[in-house]
Amino acid sequence: MRKARSKTASRSQPKAARSGGSKVRVALIGAGGMANGVHYPSLAGFEDVEIVGLCDVDKKKLTATARKFKISRTFSDYGRMLDKTDPDAVYALMPPHVLFSVAADVLDRGKHLFIEKPPAVTTFQTECLAKIAGDKGLITAVGFQRRYHPMINRCWKEVKKKGRINQVVSCFYKNSVPQAQHPYYRGAIDILRCDAIHAVDSLRYYTGLSEVKSVASEVRNLDAWYGMSFNAIVHFANDAVGVLLANWRTGRRFFKFEFHAGGASAFADTDAEGRVWVDNEESPSFETTYTEFVGCEETYIVQGFRAENRAFIDAVKKGKGVHNSLADAVKTMRLADMIYENAITR
Ligand SMILES: NC(=O)c1ccc[n+]([C@@H]2O[C@H](COP(=O)([O-])OP(=O)(O)OC[C@H]3O[C@@H](n4cnc5c(N)ncnc54)[C@H](O)[C@@H]3O)[C@@H](O)[C@H]2O)c1
Secondary structure (H helix, E strand, O other): OOOOOOOOOOOOOOOOOOOOOOOEEEEEEOOOHHHHHHHHHHHHOOOOEEEEEEEOOOHHHHHHHHHHOOOOOEEOOHHHHHHHHOOOEEEEOOOHHHHHHHHHHHHHOOOEEEEEOOOOOOHHHHHHHHHHHHHHOOOEEEEOHHHHOHHHHHHHHHHHOOOOEEEEEEEEEEEOOOOOOOOOHHHOOOHHHHOOHHHHHHHHHHOOOOOEEEEEEEEEOOOOOOOOEEEEEEEEOOOOEEEEEEEOEEEEEEEEEEEEEOOEEEEEEOOOEEEEEEOOOOOOOEEEEHHHHHOOOOHHHHOOHHHHHHHHHHHHHHOOOOOOOHHHHHHHHHHHHHHHHOEOOO
16 A cells, blocks of 8 residues: 655645555554544454554553554654654544644645544534545545444335435434533533534435425523533425434433335334334334344444444545545534524524
């Protein structure tokens, strides 16, 4: 994968698409929870990926993560790491309020970039990152793994076999006790844009990534001083309707979907079972569980993280973007903005 580097080549120019068969050289910034739990296990399992360096400002985490994934070159300064290792692509996995400058630096240096959700704290920041990537022709991916959840995807495809998806329900519940201090990074970002954004993004994806025509919404604080419940009906240009049910004041965490088309419906829980019914039949035409479908219980596989990482690496190799790019994430962030702007109760 590594090409001889011309001394005169500009640092800001992206590498040309590499031919298949060789390794993608990836540098990692962040040795925290998501890195260790789902992304580095995915990358470590890909034979066509070489991890060329790891950076974290926390020495303990840096050392432990390097040991776990057998990464020989470690750094406390990501700029130095990028200079020394000259990777093809970079993973930057850190909280949203510290991510922006790191992500912008990586893109400025002409490196393909994978980041977690949320892509930024605001839509404008997301637009700025997407613009740098677009201007430089870089591949980017945002960690919206529900788009890649194997069982959810299969249920969606089963419904699509019968016809165009006309309605999607995206339902994300948590039980979060109201706090004096905001629970998401002390309020650096709100619940809808930081976490319920998964359900907003899934609504867009599973209705076909069509433009938004109208939004009717309700945002409630309930017994907290900040927004806890976000419900919306979104009408898309392709005439599909998306129903968002997001509520952080419930009995427990659930993430569920309904997909409907003429003659077919799926009801699927990301952490349990998925069932598809067709043509008024008594029994489901397709039925599985999220672990049975994949044949393992590893979270990073059953929840779609490995598949989203695979798609990013393939995109870097082919020089062809993924649907969960920064440019597309701008539209998800915009829809979150519209849910606030159109809220009847605010
Ligand atoms: N997709 C999902 O379902 C999901 C779930 C949880 C969290 N997330 C997102 O993942 C992101 C990361 O979350 P996390 O829980 O892994 O974070 P974390 O706090 O566990 O890890 C972040 C790491 O980045 C390091 N870091 C911060 N600034 C740095 C810098 N300038 N240079 C080098 N290292 C730096 C920190 O020292 C820390 O080790 C967040 O945006 C979060 O919203 C996504």
